[in-house]
Amino acid sequence: GQQLNQSPQSMFIQEGEDVSMNCTSSSIFNTWLWYKQDPGEGPVLLIALYKAGELTSNGRLTAQFGITRKDSFLNISASIPSDVGIYFCAGLTNFGNEKLTFGTGTRLTIIP
Amino acid sequence: DSGVTQTPKHLITATGQRVTLRCSPRSGDLSVYWYQQSLDQGLQFLIQYYNGEERAKGNILERFSAQQFPDLHSELNLSSLELGDSALYFCASGGGGDTQYFGPGTRLTVL
Numbered sequence: 001g002q003q004l005n006q007s008p009q010s011m012f013i014q015e016g017e018d019v020s021m022n023c024t025s026s027s028i029f030n031t032w033l034w035y036k037q038d039p040g041e042g043p044v045l046l047i048a049l050y051k052a053g054e055l056t057s058n059g060r061l062t063a064q065f066g067i068t069r070k071d072s073f074l075n076i077s078a079s080i081p082s083d084v085g086i087y088f089c090a091g092l093t094n095f096g097n098e099k100l101t102f103g104t105g106t107r108l109t110i111i112p
Numbered sequence: 113d114s115g116v117t118q119t120p121k122h123l124i125t126a127t128g129q130r131v132t133l134r135c136s137p138r139s140g141d142l143s144v145y146w147y148q149q150s151l152d153q154g155l156q157f158l159i160q161y162y163n164g165e166e167r168a169k170g171n172i173l174e175r176f177s178a179q180q181f182p183d184l185h186s187e188l189n190l191s192s193l194e195l196g197d198s199a200l201y202f203c204a205s206g207g208g209g210d211t212q213y214f215g216p217g218t219r220l221t222v223l
Contacts, residue, residue, distance in 0.1 A: 033211065041216055042202050042204075043214045044214070098206070099168050100145075100155075103154075104154055
């Protein structure tokens with residue numbers, strides 16, 4: 001099945017550092033979503049983006065909907081230990097179906 | 113807590129068997145989505161139901177089927193199980209729009 005390309009695949013950072021990750025697609029999406037998944041849990045919705053160029057924040061998280069509608073970016077500022085997990089982007093076309101196409105995930109680890 | 117419940121949390125069975133996974137959506141949500149998460153394929157959309165009717169289909173095998181009942185809970189039936197069906201199966205619910213809220217998942221192990 002199709003997956004979106006996320007990079008980096010994994011990140012090892014120190015507490016307090018800022019984090020940037022991105023997601024790219026060969027096709028256009030009308031909605032971009034960012035989820036976080038903790039081990040053994042389901043993905044939790046972090047941010048939803050609905051318009052090309054849109055910049056949306058949720059606390060220390062900021063996400064952007066790329067102008068081309070083929071990419072999205074997520075930034076986390078001043079990382080804390082509970083930020084550890086896997087971050088997934090997901091795209092939605094809204095053309096007669098609502099299936100989410102997920103990215104390959106970025107695993108974030110915080111080094112003590 | 114997303115408000116979506118899934119049972120069972122873990123399921124261990126043998127090849128060739130059939131299992132049923134159950135999902136209760138958030139109160140008020142009419143849509144239920146099923147996803148499969150495996151190590152090599154990531155999170156893959158299987159099927160969506162909206163108010164009892166199938167709305168969208170993804171990479172769902174013919175051995176798999178789902179339904180949504182009048183009380184809006186949904187069941188995913190997996191039959192003739194193979195080793196490769198071992199995965200986490202997630203249910204998500206939503207109002208029929210774009211945001212989907214995921215349940216805790218059912219971990220299926222086929223031996």
